[in-house]
Amino acid sequence: MVSLLAVSGIEVLKWIGYFFVALICLMLMIMLHELGHYTFGKIFKFKINEFSIGFGPKLFGKTNKKTGELFSVRAVPLGGYCAFAGEDEEGESEADFNKRPVWQRIIVLFAGAGFNFLSAFIVITIFFSAYGEYFPVVGNVYQHVEYAPDGSYNTLDGSQVLKEGDVILSIDGKPCYSLLEYNKMSSLVSKSEEKIDVVVLRDGEKQTLSITKHHYLTFADTADKDADGNPIQAPQVSEKKGLGISLGGFSVQKLSFGKALAHGTTFGYDVLRVTVNSVKQIFAGSVSVGESMGGTATAIFSLAQLVQAGVPAIIYGFCILSVSIGIMNVLPLPALDGSRILFAIIEGIRRKPLNRKVEGTIHFVGLIVLFGLAILLDFLHFFG
Numbered sequence: 001m002v003s004l005l006a007v008s009g010i011e012v013l014k015w016i017g018y019f020f021v022a023l024i025c026l027m028l029m030i031m032l033h034e035l036g037h038y039t040f041g042k043i044f045k046f047k048i049n050e051f052s053i054g055f056g057p058k059l060f061g062k063t064n065k066k067t068g069e070l071f072s073v074r075a076v077p078l079g080g081y082c083a084f085a086g087e088d089e090e091g092e093s094e095a096d097f098n099k100r101p102v103w104q105r106i107i108v109l110f111a112g113a114g115f116n117f118l119s120a121f122i123v124i125t126i127f128f129s130a131y132g133e134y135f136p137v138v139g140n141v142y143q144h145v146e147y148a149p150d151g152s153y154n155t156l157d158g159s160q161v162l163k164e165g166d167v168i169l170s171i172d173g174k175p176c177y178s179l180l181e182y183n184k185m186s187s188l189v190s191k192s193e194e195k196i197d198v199v200v201l202r203d204g205e206k207q208t209l210s211i212t213k214h215h216y217l218t219f220a221d222t223a224d225k226d227a228d229g230n231p232i233q234a235p236q237v238s239e240k241k242g243l244g245i246s247l248g249g250f251s252v253q254k255l256s257f258g259k260a261l262a263h264g265t266t267f268g269y270d271v272l273r274v275t276v277n278s279v280k281q282i283f284a285g286s287v288s289v290g291e292s293m294g295g296t297a298t299a300i301f302s303l304a305q306l307v308q309a310g311v312p313a314i315i316y317g318f319c320i321l322s323v324s325i326g327i328m329n330v331l332p333l334p335a336l337d338g339s340r341i342l343f344a345i346i347e348g349i350r351r352k353p354l355n356r357k358v359e360g361t362i363h364f365v366g367l368i369v370l371f372g373l374a375i376l377l378d379f380l381h382f383f384g
Contacts, residue, residue: 022304029321031053032116039111054080058073089360098353110341124263129256132254138164138246175259178250179250217238218236295376298378303317
């Protein structure tokens with residue numbers, strides 16, 4: 001009993017450590033975001049009142065006597081902000097936020113997301129070059145068949161070109177990066193012609209294989225049992241033509257700096273595509289909201305799981321979440337940077353601002369709604 005309690009206590013301490021590291025990672029992303037606002041605010045000589053890490057009561061802070069800027073750490077470590085003078089009112093001084101030119105305000109507002117994208121790009125490029133990217137490994141290799149509409153089929157001997165353990169590097173010249181998008185290999189195969197050039201790494205050597213897509217034979221459990229009570233498997237012909245393989249895991253392969261740089265530039269787009277696909281699945285009803293989305297608690301829990309998995313997983317997750325934070329903040333939702341950018345664009349087109357009080361009220365209400373939505377998404381994720 002004592003040993004069980006000791007093991008349980010150790011596990012609890014481990015998870016406390018995981019959550020602590022996850023929280024630090026999240027705060028680092030937020031700090032980088034706010035640093036983007038701060039940096040370009042200083043470049044354009046905006047008056048900045050405070051740069052804060054966290055929300056709520058101030059734990060400690062230091063005021064720059066020359067500029068009057070307060071740098072503070074606050075009690076709730078789930079966010080941060082860069083407070084500009086005159087941000088929610090008309091402003092009096094020419095250094096106040098709403099007195100600055102519209103184009104400068106737009107740059108300052110976008111700079112937060114920009115720093116998230118830039119930091120993710122730098123880190124992930126170094127990661128791909130120094131550690132590597134994940135490529136699919138061939139698991140089971142299935143028998144290719146000639147399939148007739150009446151359901152009959154003939155097996156094709158010698159048609160299996162791929163072998164178990166092959167690392168698939170590219171399909172028809174397109175790299176097969178697969179960790180971010182698990183079904184990347186399947187999507188590349190489905191979009192290809194009948195004949196596919198597949199580059200694999202086999203026994204440490206690259207080989208280019210020319211493969212013709214076929215229907216293939218798999219085996220599925222039936223309701224019948226054998227003498228040992230195990231389900232009897234029956235042959236089943238695939239509906240679509242393909243390579244006739246299953247995924248057997250991933251292999252990490254280092255990229256040259258040039259390829260790492262190129263892949264790093266598309267990384268943000270890949271995250272965006274996966275995010276959009278997740279939203280589509282929610283509306284299609286194939287997955288629940290709680291499975292695909294979450295609030296701050298969900299993000300911290302997901303990061304904690306990555307911390308448990310090790311440094312490579314932390315770095316990969318950090319970059320994905322950093323891009324996601326950037327994407328989220330440029331959406332034109334009240335209280336987010338995207339909404340403020342939209343108001344600035346409207347002001348530029350009209351050559352006069354909308355009512356500042358109305359705009360401030362919209363952002364305030366939007367902030368409350370976003371907090372509520374984050375709590376709801378967390379609840380659905382963990383209890384829905």
